[in-house]
Amino acid sequence: MKMRGNWPGPITLRRGWSLATARPWNDESPNAHLRVIRGTGDFLRDAALAIPIKGGSVLSPPLAAGSTSMWEQAGFQPHLVLDMFQRDLLARQAAPAIPVVTGEEAEWARAAEIDRAAFESLWRLGTAGLKEALAATPTSSFLTVRSDTGETTGFAIVGAGSSTGYLQRVAVDPAHTRQGYGRALVRASLGWARSRGCRTMLLNTQPDNEPAGRLYEDEGFTRVVAGLVIWSLNRQGET
Ligand SMILES: CC(C)(COP(=O)(O)OP(=O)(O)OC[C@H]1O[C@@H](n2cnc3c(N)ncnc32)[C@H](O)[C@@H]1OP(=O)(O)O)[C@@H](O)C(=O)NCCC(=O)NCCS
Structure with missing residues (x-):
């Protein structure tokens, strides 16, 4: 070897x-x-x-x-x-109610901090894992949301293959949850994948992650029975 x-x-x-x-x-x-x-x-x-x-x-x-x-x-x-979720990207979708921007290089450290705070230890990716998620598909984007004071409050990593989009990661700082940042990140990720010609968006998450499951179902995803x-x-x- x-x-x-x-x-x-x-x-x-x-x-x-x-x-x-x-x-x-x-x-x-x-x-x-x-x-x-x-x-x-x-x-x-x-x-x-x-x-x-x-x-x-x-x-x-x-x-x-x-x-x-x-x-x-x-x-x-x-x-x-893990449960897999799927969404038809040709179906109607709303625009984010909060501005979502392409993240800057300097925001990666903050994204890693949010990831650490948002996920329990087993599921934390760390900086290397986050960068790997970004590199996992031929094209990808690092999206962020910010508070009124300019603090990064959440991020998403979304990627695209030829006709499938992958929502690799979404996390919101626990101090800023339930304020619409997660929904805005999901909507912006859907829009990003659709604009790259993807027809379906896939993601996976732990079956007992109720906040995420509700958000995804609310945004038009369906849970795929044979999971991962x-x-x-x-x-x-x-x-
Ligand atoms: C899942 C997560 C991204 C949601 O972010 P958020 O900014 O709080 O989400 P929003 O404020 O946009 O809420 C959107 C919807 O999600 C659902 N939701 C969010 N938090 C919830 C909770 N604690 N319990 C139940 N439903 C919840 C609700 O349907 C909510 O809509 P409502 O507020 O109108 O009822 C956030 O909780 C998080 O970062 N969790 C840890 C990381 C994670 O699990 N990421 C996704 C899995 S990969």
Whole structure:
């Protein structure tokens, strides 16, 4: 297994034709996130065991029901269930009631702070994870909302493939929730994806996230029954 990069920075794992990438799950857990670009279950298992974490678990990206066999073969087990939401972008949609702007470079630190405050530890992305979310699609945008005093109160990361938009992240500072910022960010993200020719918007979130679920359903999303699962390989107890 050839490893390139310096952990805890992102690394690539390569054996012959097989290729995977890994990074810490976030800034505060011992877990790693593994993504396979190409390879078999055997490669996947060896790659998961080669990541230089001390304890913790190796976690997969959210996987749809039909794409788990390789992970199962590699010894991973279902770990966390996510609900997927979908919205037709050709259906009528309202404009944001609060201005949403393209975020500035200087706002990333504040976005990471909001992300930390808005999500419980397992789901925090950290700065590297936020940047990865931005880079996950061919085109993407970092959108922000600001208070009357100019403070950044929330952000969204939205991306586009050829005909599908992905709402990768929405978070509002807990000190500023319930003031319409989240709804404005969702609407602006829908508008952004539609203006890039996308016909559908997808996102996923934890099934018990009621504020987000209500907001998405209110903005025309429907919950897709066959959701997504993050699989894990436990590396605790290793010496
Ligand atoms: C979900 C989130 C983005 C909503 O942001 P917000 O600025 O508070 O949302 P808004 O003020 O625009 O509220 C829009 C609607 O969302 C729903 N909602 C928001 N907070 C809610 C809560 N605590 N309980 C129930 N519904 C809620 C309501 O339907 C609300 O409409 P209403 O105020 O007219 O009843 C915010 O709570 C947040 O950042 N949560 C943590 C991060 C997260 O879960 N992100 C999304 C998952 S990836």
